[in-house]
Amino acid sequence: MASQSSSPNPPELEHARRRMTRWRQSRSSGAPIPEPLWALAASLAREHGVSRTARVLALDYYKLARLARGSLPGMGAGAPAVFVEMVAPAPLRDTVSCHIQIEGARGRRMTIEVAAAASVEILRELSRQLWEGA
Numbered sequence: 625m626a627s628q629s630s631s632p633n634p635p636e637l638e639h640a641r642r643r644m645t646r647w648r649q650s651r652s653s654g655a656p657i658p659e660p661l662w663a664l665a666a667s668l669a670r671e672h673g674v675s676r677t678a679r680v681l682a683l684d685y686y687k688l689a690r691l692a693r694g695s696l697p698g699m700g701a702g703a704p705a706v707f708v709e710m711v712a713p714a715p716l717r718d719t720v721s722c723h724i725q726i727e728g729a730r731g732r733r734m735t736i737e738v739a740a741a742a743s744v745e746i747l748r749e750l751s752r753q754l755w756e757g758a
Contacts, residue, residue: 637672637680640664644681657683666691 633641640661647661669677669692678685724736724747736747 633680634672637668637677640668641680644683662691 632638643664644657644661647658665677665681665683665688668681669688674685674689674692677683678688
């Protein structure tokens with residue numbers, strides 16, 4: 625007997641579930657899920673969680689998790705890492721520095737070191753480049 629969740633699914637998950645069901649009913653046998661449906665699922669997974677989204681849409685958890693992680697603008701799921709060096713103007717180079725360390729779920733770490741006086745501008749530019757895919 626299938627168990628029912630005590631809380632109903634959000635409307636956007638229900639809409640995606642209906643789209644996925646329509647596609648499954650109309651597809652030819654063995655056809656891969658279209659890219660727009662995977663993109664929608666990845667977006668919903670970032671908002672509602674991979675486990676819940678994979679369960680509601682009946683998708684492979686691991687593929688959905690990979691797509692949800694790699695779907696930032698300008699970054700494909702298998703895009704190589706890029707090193708970006710931003711040099712502060714000469715007067716700021718000798719000031720106190722700021723270290724930012726980010727650790728991912730798989731244990732990978734990234735450390736960013738910037739001069740404290742330049743932190744705001746450097747981080748604003750770095751963020752803009754990462755998010756806008758510049």
